[in-house]
Amino acid sequence: MEMKIGELTKRNFATCLGSQTIGALLEEIYYKPLSYVLVMTGKTVSRVFHIPDLYWGMPLGEKNTLDNISGSKEFIELSAKEDIGVLLNMEHDLAVVFDDDHQPLGVIDNVPMINKLLQFKRSRNKQIGLDYYEFDNIIDSLDVDVFITDGEGYILFLNPAAEKVCGIMKEEVIGKHVTDLEKENLISKSITMEVIKNRKKINILQKMNTGKTVLSSAIPIFNEAGEVSRVLSTSNNVADMNELLKRIEKQNQELVVKEQQLDLMREAVFGRNNYACFSKGMEEIKETVIKIAPTDLTVLIQGESGVGKEVVAKLVHSLSSRTKHPLVKINCGLIPENLIESELFGYESGAFTGANKAGKIGKIEMADQGTLFLDEIGEMPLLLQVKLLEFLQDREITRVGGTKRINIDTRIIAATNRDLKEMVQQGKFREDLYYRLNVFPLRIAPLRERAEDILTFAEYFLGKFNDKYILNKKMAPDALDLLAKYNWPGNVREFEHVMERAVVISNTDLIAAAEINVLIDIKQESGGKIFSTGLMPWKVAKKELEKQLIKRAYDIYKSTYKAAEALDVCQSTVAKMLKNMAE
Numbered sequence: 257m258e259m260k261i262g263e264l265t266k267r268n269f270a271t272c273l274g275s276q277t278i279g280a281l282l283e284e285i286y287y288k289p290l291s292y293v294l295v296m297t298g299k300t301v302s303r304v305f306h307i308p309d310l311y312w313g314m315p316l317g318e319k320n321t322l323d324n325i326s327g328s329k330e331f332i333e334l335s336a337k338e339d340i341g342v343l344l345n346m347e348h349d350l351a352v353v354f355d356d357d358h359q360p361l362g363v364i365d366n367v368p369m370i371n372k373l374l375q376f377k378r379s380r381n382k383q384i385g386l387d388y389y390e391f392d393n394i395i396d397s398l399d400v401d402v403f404i405t406d407g408e409g410y411i412l413f414l415n416p417a418a419e420k421v422c423g424i425m426k427e428e429v430i431g432k433h434v435t436d437l438e439k440e441n442l443i444s445k446s447i448t449m450e451v452i453k454n455r456k457k458i459n460i461l462q463k464m465n466t467g468k469t470v471l472s473s474a475i476p477i478f479n480e481a482g483e484v485s486r487v488l489s490t491s492n493n494v495a496d497m498n499e500l501l502k503r504i505e506k507q508n509q510e511l512v513v514k515e516q517q518l519d520l521m522r523e524a525v526f527g528r529n530n531y532a533c534f535s536k537g538m539e540e541i542k543e544t545v546i547k548i549a550p551t552d553l554t555v556l557i558q559g560e561s562g563v564g565k566e567v568v569a570k571l572v573h574s575l576s577s578r579t580k581h582p583l584v585k586i587n588c589g590l591i592p593e594n595l596i597e598s599e600l601f602g603y604e605s606g607a608f609t610g611a612n613k614a615g616k617i618g619k620i621e622m623a624d625q626g627t628l629f630l631d632e633i634g635e636m637p638l639l640l641q642v643k644l645l646e647f648l649q650d651r652e653i654t655r656v657g658g659t660k661r662i663n664i665d666t667r668i669i670a671a672t673n674r675d676l677k678e679m680v681q682q683g684k685f686r687e688d689l690y691y692r693l694n695v696f697p698l699r700i701a702p703l704r705e706r707a708e709d710i711l712t713f714a715e716y717f718l719g720k721f722n723d724k725y726i727l728n729k730k731m732a733p734d735a736l737d738l739l740a741k742y743n744w745p746g747n748v749r750e751f752e753h754v755m756e757r758a759v760v761i762s763n764t765d766l767i768a769a770a771e772i773n774v775l776i777d778i779k780q781e782s783g784g785k786i787f788s789t790g791l792m793p794w795k796v797a798k799k800e801l802e803k804q805l806i807k808r809a810y811d812i813y814k815s816t817y818k819a820a821e822a823l824d825v826c827q828s829t830v831a832k833m834l835k836n837m838a839e
C-alpha cells in the first residue's frame with residue numbers, strides 16, 4: 257500500500273495574518289525550529305513564505321507587513337488523505353497539506369526530489385531507493401555532522417551530530433545566517449560563506465565554542481541556473497582524529513621504547529662480545545651487523561690477521577635468532593688435511609682405522625640450528641671445497657663412511673685474511689664457492705687505517721686489564737701519542753697484547769711512553785726495514801733518510817734525549833739536525 261500525503265508532511269510551519277509585520281513575526285518565531293509561514297485569509301492559505309527569506313528581507317522591511325512584501329512561494333494544496341502518487345510529475349516545489357477540516361497540517365517541500373524517488377520506485381516496481389523520511393532518519397543517525405545552508409548562508413538544517421559538535425540546538429539556529437554563528441562565537445570561522453564565494457569545495461579547521469576542533473568540508477550544490485542553492489558541510493571531530501593520531505603516536509612511542517630496549521640488548525651483546533669501536537668504518541660495521549644479524553645471509557668477513565674478524569662473527573651470531581644454539585668454529589687452516597673432512601662432516605662407526613667406534617658427529621652437524629664459523633676459509637683444501645659447496649647447495653651432509661643424508665639448518669659465516677678473489681684468479685679457490693660465500697661481504701680495515709679507534713682501544717683495554725689484574729693504571733699523554741703513531745702490523749691483537757704487558761710491567765700507576773716504547777720498539781715499525789720508492793743520488797738519499805728518522809722520533813717522543821735514545825745516536829746530533837731543519 258502506498259504512503260499517504262499526511263505521512264510526508266512536515267509540521268515546521270507557523271500561521272499568521274497578512275497584516276502582521278515581519279519584525280513582530282520573526283521575533284515571535286525566533287527560537288522555534290520553523291521553516292515556513294503560512295499567511296491565512298480566513299480558512300485559506302493565501303501566501304507561503306520561507307522563513308530564511310524573511311530574515312534576509314528583514315533589514316529592509318522590518319515594519320512591512322506580510323501582505324506588502326513579495327517573495328511568496330508558489331504552492332499547491334493537497335489533502336493529507338491522498339496517496340503520495342499525486343506528487344508524481346507535480347511541477348511545484350511546495351505543497352501545503354490540509355486535514356479533513358481544511359486546517360493546514362503542514363508542508364511538503366522539495367517535491368521534485370520526492371517525485372524522482374517515486375518514479376524510480378515505480379519504474380522498478382518494488383521498494384528500491386529510500387523514502388523521503390528514511391533520508392531524514394539516516395542523516396539524523398549519521399555519526400558525521402551534517403550542516404546545510406541555502407545559497408546565501410541561511411541555516412536550513414543540521415543533524416544531531418552537528419548539534420553536538422557545535423554545542424547548539426537546531427531550534428536556535430535554523431533560519432539564522434552563518435555569520436551570526438561567528439558573531440556569537442559559536443564557530444570560529446564560517447566555511448559556508450567561503451564556499452558561496454568561491455563556488456567550490458573547501459576544507460578548514462574550525463574551532464567550536466564547545467572547545468572542539470573539527471575538520472570541516474563544505475561543498476556547493478548548484479541549481480539548474482548554475483547558482484549555489486545549497487551548501488552542504490560535514491565535519492569530522494579532530495578530537496577523534498587526534499585520538500587516532502594519539503594512538504598512532506603511542507604505538508610509535510612503544511616502538512621507540514622497543515627499539516631502545518633492543519639497542520640496550522644490542523649494547524649488552526656488544527659489551528659481552530667485547531666489541532669496541534670509534535672510527536666511522538667500525539661504526540658502519542656495527543650498524544651493518546645489527547641489520548644483517550637477524551637474517552640468515554651467509555657472511556664473508558675479510559681482513560688482516562688480528563683485526564677482529566672473529567669478534568664480528570660472534571656478534572652476528574649473538575644478535576641472530578640462532579643465539580640460543582651453538583656457534584661452532586672450525587679453523588680450516590689448523591686441521592690436518594686428512595682430518596678436515598671428518599671434522600666437518602663427522603663419521604660413522606668404523607669409518608676408518610683409529611676412528612672412534614661409536615662414530616662422531618661433525619662440526620656442521622653440531623652447528624644445526626646455530627651458526628657455523630669457517631675461519632681461515634682460504635686455507636681449505638680444494639677437494640674439500642667441492643664438498644663444502646655441495647653442502648651449501650643442498651644443506652645436507654653425509655657422514656664419512658655413511659650413506660644417510662642429514663638435513664642441516666645452519667647459518668654460515670666465513671672469514672679469511674687472504675685475498676680470496678685473487679686466489680680464485682690463481683685457481684687456488686673455487687670460484688663457485690667464493691660466490692656462495694660472498695653473499696654479504698664485510699671488510700674490516702687494519703688498525704693503521706683507523707687511527708681514531710686507537711684511543712678507544714687504549715681506554716677499553718686499559719679498563720679490561722685493570723679489572724683483570726685489579727689495578728688502577730692510567731696512560732701518560734705521550735704514551736698515548738706513541739700508541740697512535742705506531743702502525744700496528746699485528747692489528748688489534750698486537751695492541752691488546754701491548755696494553756696487557758704495559759699494565760703489568762709499568763712501575764707506577766702512570767704508564768709512561770718509555771714503557772710503551774720498550775714494547776713496540778720503534779725500530780720494528782716496518783720490521784726494521786726501509787723501503788725506497790725511487791732512485792736519487794746516494795748522498796741526497798742519506799740526508800733525506802736522516803731527516804725523516806729524526807723528525808719521526810722527535811714527533812713521537814717530544815724530547816731530543818728520548819729521540820736520540822730510540823735512534824741510538826747522541827742527543828746533540830738530534831738537536832743539531834732539528835735546528836737545521838727548522839732554519
Ligand SMILES: Nc1ncnc2c1ncn2[C@@H]1O[C@H](COP(=O)(O)OP(=O)(O)OP(=O)(O)O)[C@@H](O)[C@H]1O
Nearest residue numbers: 530531532560561562563564565566567673748749
Ligand atoms: N672491535 C674490537 N673490540 C674489542 N676487541 C677486539 C676488537 N677487534 C679485535 N679485538 C680483539 O683483538 C683480538 C683479535 O681479534 P680476532 O681474533 O677477532 O681477530 P681475527 O681477525 O679473527 O684474527 P685472525 O685472522 O688471526 O683469526 C681478540 O683478542 C679480540 O678480542
